[in-house]
């Protein structure tokens with residue numbers, strides 16, 4: 432009996448499948464959709480590209496996070512700067528050529544100040560990685576704002592390095608800390624984790640692949656529910672889903688099962704239960720889309736990126752974890768944005784509403800058939 436009680440105690444102490452240590456320390460997460468970017472080469476981030484879906488339009492998410500006990504504020508990613516002429520030439524060229532385009536938008540610093548968040552109140556900015564669509568314009572932030580970057584982040588600067596996507600103003604005046612995961616013995620879903628505040632409220636995860644130094648985060652928003660800030664581990668919900676464990680927890684709604692029989696092209700997607708012209712989602716055992724591994728892939732190391740994605744997918748299959756990617760188009764319209772908080776995501780059934788949206792022909796993220 433005592434053994435049984437002890438085992439029950441252990442079960443309560445940890446979130447069962449992912450072994451997150453128990454804690455009552457939490458953070459509040461508020462998301463921004465800073466800008467909408469379009470690219471005419473979706474094949475650099477996902478495969479396959481089905482004819483008729485030759486562009487991809489993606490949100491640029493940024494996150495304001497407040498540590499509930501200390502009231503310390505920090506940001507996870509910033510979106511991109513809006514003075515496009517000041518982007519380093521290697522990035523500006525892609526915008527000028529039309530490979531990427533972006534609708535007019537306000538810098539995250541404007542959105543915060545308009546929302547009553549003084550920039551001085553944000554102690555630290557964490558970059559998931561150093562791509563231009565995540566690093567904002569650091570010169571608009573006070574020097575007192577610290578910067579945290581992932582391990583091995585390439586800090587070479589334009590103009591000394593002509594192809595660099597960073598310039599001196601991205602670091603100037605800020606205290607920069609580069610994370611080191613070598614000393615941590617925490618691992619969640621196979622991902623090394625750093626307990627950022629030392630109280631279990633917010634973890635940074637080492638998720639290599641997309642770019643050297645690519646990190647993600649795990650935010651505890653109630654003692655038992657979490658938000659995974661998945662950054663650019665992948666760029667589309669169809670690279671996460673469906674997977675067998677995910678389908679067991681989140682069965683595809685009947686109307687979408689029926690719809691996808693005809694809407695998902697069996698010339699591009701297949702499963703054991705499919706017939707020519709009739710796709711079967713239930714028996715699909717891997718995500719519909721994969722990370723691009725062509726020579727022009729946006730992912731520096733697609734092999735490592737796939738492993739990181741498989742690990743993040745472990746969270747996606749668990750009903751206590753909401754995965755929010757930087758560029759998940761299917762979330763727009765479902766995810767509440769600043770000033771709303773994401774704390775109540777589970778009670779308000781946001782995940783239930785969001786996770787299968789990408790296969791709905793009415794959702795702009797649908798790209799699986801004509």
Ligand SMILES: [Zn+2]
Pocket residue numbers: 562564565663757758
């Ligand atoms: Zn990105």
